[in-house]
Amino acid sequence: NAGVTQTPKFQVLKTGQSMTLQCAQDMNHEYMSWYRQDPGMGLRLIHYSVGAGITDQGEVPNGYNVSRSTTEDFPLRLLSAAPSQTSVYFCASSPGQGSYGYTFGSGTRLTVV
Amino acid sequence: GIQVEQSPPDLILQEGANSTLRCNFSDSVNNLQWFHQNPWGQLINLFYIPSGTKQNGRLSATTVATERYSLLYISSSQTTDSGVYFCAVERVGNFNKFYFGSGTKLNVKP
Numbered sequence: 001n002a003g004v005t006q007t008p009k010f011q012v013l014k015t016g017q018s019m020t021l022q023c024a025q026d027m028n029h030e031y032m033s034w035y036r037q038d039p040g041m042g043l044r045l046i047h048y049s050v051g052a053g054i055t056d057q058g059e060v061p062n063g064y065n066v067s068r069s070t071t072e073d074f075p076l077r078l079l080s081a082a083p084s085q086t087s088v089y090f091c092a093s094s095p096g097q098g099s100y101g102y103t104f105g106s107g108t109r110l111t112v113v
Numbered sequence: 114g115i116q117v118e119q120s121p122p123d124l125i126l127q128e129g130a131n132s133t134l135r136c137n138f139s140d141s142v143n144n145l146q147w148f149h150q151n152p153w154g155q156l157i158n159l160f161y162i163p164s165g166t167k168q169n170g171r172l173s174a175t176t177v178a179t180e181r182y183s184l185l186y187i188s189s190s191q192t193t194d195s196g197v198y199f200c201a202v203e204r205v206g207n208f209n210k211f212y213f214g215s216g217t218k219l220n221v222k223p
Contacts, residue, residue, distance in 0.1 A: 031209040033209060033211070041215060042214055042215045044213070045210060045211060048209050049209070050209050058210065090156065097209075100161055101146040101161035102158050104148075104157075104158075107154055107155075
């Protein structure tokens with residue numbers, strides 16, 4: 001099992017560019033989430049999903065879109081990158097309610113210049 | 114949202130010492146998780162503990178949901194325990210919507 005795979009690991013964008021961060025899991029987990037981590041801080045929830053076709057907003061959704069067309073994939077789209085979106089992005093998955101906790105991907109370090 | 118406060122924010126230990134990390138939260142929760150983020154940035158789930166006590170080797174955790182706090186115990190600390198410890202809570206009724214504390218940064222010296 002690969003677990004949770006995030007690509008790319010590093011990315012530099014120019015202000016105004018768009019891009020998609022990929023997240024895939026091979027554990028048949030129902031729940032998936034995207035978080036961002038800024039220096040010296042905890043993780044903040046961007047968007048989350050409780051199953052294919054179901055997504056919802058977290059604490060800091062502005063500037064980001066998600067979709068969940070399959071159980072395995074949960075891509076995060078930056079619509080028009082801003083320097084404030086410079087951060088480390090983590091994707092996580094879990095089997096669902098009342099079960100085991102999160103498995104995290106290794107993160108994507110994004111710099112917007 | 115829900116407020117999650119962790120203490121202490123920083124902790125320095127000598128190898129072999131014990132420690133207790135605390136997580137307080139402001140509302141009723143469905144679930145609570147503890148994580149370790151190693152110096153390379155990898156996040157590892159330590160415990161999924163909405164209530165009660167669990168143990169895994171030198172680590173154990175206790176959540177008292179009615180009093181809105183959780184404790185993480187580290188015994189006989191090792192240098193590999195260094196990193197940041199986060200707790201995250203899922204508010205009642207908000208499935209898969211976890212809020213993280215700002216973490217406790219632990220440095221274990223040899």
